[in-house]
Amino acid sequence: MEIDLKKVDVIVDQYGCNRDSLISILQDIQAGYHYLPEEVIRQVARRLDLPLIQVYGVATFFKAFSLKPRGKHLVHVCLGTACHVRGAPAVLDEVKRQLGVETGDTTKDMKFTLETVNCLGACALGPIVVVDGNYQGKMRPGKVKGVFKQYRGAIEGKQA
Numbered sequence: 001m002e003i004d005l006k007k008v009d010v011i012v013d014q015y016g017c018n019r020d021s022l023i024s025i026l027q028d029i030q031a032g033y034h035y036l037p038e039e040v041i042r043q044v045a046r047r048l049d050l051p052l053i054q055v056y057g058v059a060t061f062f063k064a065f066s067l068k069p070r071g072k073h074l075v076h077v078c079l080g081t082a083c084h085v086r087g088a089p090a091v092l093d094e095v096k097r098q099l100g101v102e103t104g105d106t107t108k109d110m111k112f113t114l115e116t117v118n119c120l121g122a123c124a125l126g127p128i129v130v131v132d133g134n135y136q137g138k139m140r141p142g143k144v145k146g147v148f149k150q151y152r153g154a155i156e157g158k159q160a
């Protein structure tokens with residue numbers, strides 16, 4: 001995706017160049033790019049007159065931010081203890097196979113990024129796969145393909 005620093009300026013201007021709005025600014029930018037490109041971080045630091053290291057500090061501290069390009073859809077597989085004993089590793093293997101990526105990676109078409117988490121606090125539903133915040137509980141390897149097929153269809157249908 002091409003980086004348009006003018007869009008970054010528009011977002012910063014909306015917050016009135018307010019340093020206290022750094023997190024909100026980064027959230028808005030991340031919502032557009034699905035990650036925080038380096039030139040964007042530099043521009044935000046320039047516009048807010050903040051040391052680059054401070055902006056990087058915030059961008060790397062919060063898990064919601066990513067410095068690596070992320071896909072349009074975020075896939076999280078829970079590997080917490082409860083999900084683990086109920087078969088999460090096999091589910092994760094099948095998710096990797098279906099998407100053709102390793103944990104932390106993004107599909108070549110930039111549609112999906114795969115990440116793992118440690119306990120989502122809904123252990124009774126485990127193993128859990130979350131796609132863009134939508135929980136899919138009691139997952140089995142055999143159900144994984146259906147999740148992505150369904151999910152792709154629903155999303156592409158809406159956004160086509």
Ligand code: FES
Pocket residue numbers: 078079080081082083084118119120121122123124126127128
């Ligand atoms: S271990 Fe997966 S939700 Fe708790």
